[in-house]
Amino acid sequence: MSKERFTAAPKRGSEKTVTARGSPGLNEMHTTNVSKTPIQLLHEFGTKTNNSPVYTLEKAEGQPHNPSFTFRVTIGEISCSGDGPSKKIAKHKAAESALNVLRGDATLNLPMTEPIKQDVSKPPAKQAQENPIGSLQELAVQKGWRLPEYFVSQEAGPAHKREFTLSCRVESFVETGSGTSKKVAKKIAAEKLLAKLRSIPTENLNSSVKKEIVNNAGCTWDNLKKSSGEKINLLKKSPLSIPNTDYVKMLTEVAEEQGIRVSYLDIGELSANGQFQCLAELSTNPVTVCHGTGLICGNAHNDAAHNALQYLKIMAGKK
CATH class of the missing domain: 3.30.160.20 (Double Stranded RNA Binding Domain)
Known part of the structure; x- marks a missing residue:
């Protein structure tokens, strides 16, 4: 009598595929x-x-x-x-x-059929969130303006919990944003400035920008030499060597008198001797850019302003 071989059927739900080599995969x-x-x-x-x-x-x-x-x-x-x-x-x-x-x-065909569920207590995120930084740049290009400029105006808080404040400028319009990173602060500043520009009637917006362009176009070295302004003439006589002088304030006063826009750009890397670095940009014609360093960010700004004043003094005093 022949013997028959029977194989037990696997239990339901226990099936699985094993890799050809018998190792887990x-x-x-x-x-x-x-x-x-x-x-x-x-x-x-x-x-x-x-x-x-x-x-x-x-x-x-x-x-x-x-x-x-x-x-x-x-x-x-x-x-x-x-x-x-x-x-x-x-x-x-x-x-x-x-x-x-x-x-x-x-x-x-690895199974992944259970989708992740968003928290119903929060409103669902928009499918396509606007990128305020890109939108602001597109607006500037469409209007024929200079591209947006960003610069760090303040850093505060301990190393593990820094707070950054960035300023965003397009022509004469400026807004600031704060956040736990420079990227977040930059986005918030751009978002606020974009909203501000969109809220201004087109005619008023174009008129304001044109006025600033005309003022800046007239700020040449020749005009500085001929200027009878009180601040620029005091600068020509100043030794610029008095300790603890607030050169940022001094530069602001000269710039306002002459219709010059000043902006500070903090450099992310420290100098070779471990100091903060900064660039001061003046909207003269041609543009002036001066470098500054300091033990803290504020000192770097003051040093850059001091160097910018020295340059203005030399150019305004040339015959």
């Missing part, structure tokens, strides 16, 4: 359970390969009503990032990107 996660998120799937893969994923918060910026987070996940030699309006969504997208890299072959 992404194919092992191609199960009938299709309700897992990318974070869970990546965690399972990391557990089976003894290489757990590590998540790192890279950025947290934006306004309170419209935050933006960036997470980076590292698993083995693979590192991917994800952005989102919440930390959960950013981690979800980072894990999803890592899984896409690990899958490699799209035919593996």
Whole structure:
């Protein structure tokens, strides 16, 4: 009597695909359970390969009503990032990107059918948020104005909790923004200035810009030499060597009298001897740019203003 061989049927829900070599891999996660998120799937893969994923918060910026987070996940030699309006969504997208890299072959069809849900207590983010920095630049180009200029006007707070204040200028219009990073402050300043420009009637806006252009165009070295202004004549006689002088204020007074616009641009890198660096730009014709350094940002501004005054004094006194 022949013996028949029977094979027990696998229990329902226990099916899984094993890699050809018998080692754990992404194919092992191609199960009938299709309700897992990318974070869970990546965690399972990391557990089976003894290489757990590590998540790192890279950025947290934006306004309170419209935050933006960036997470980076590292698993083995693979590192991917994800952005989102919440930390959960950013981690979800980072894990999803890592899984896409690990899958490699799209035919593996790794299940990711449970979408991440946004917090219903918060209004959903707009599908296409306006980029105020780009929009402001486009507006300047359309109007034929000079491109927007940004400069750090203040840095405060301890090293682990810095507060930056940036100024944004387009022609004679200026707005400031503050944030925990220069990028956030820059965006807020651009957003405020863009809103301000859009609120001004076109005729008034064009008239104001034209008036400033005419004033600046007339600020030449020849005009400075011939100027009878009180401030410029005092500058010609000043030794510019008195200790503790507020040269920023002095330069502002001379500039206002002569119709010159002054802006300060902080340089991100320290000087060779570890001091802060700054550029003072004067809207003369041609433009004047002077460098300054100092132990703190304010000292660098004062030094740049001092150098700018020395230059104006020499040019205004030339015969």
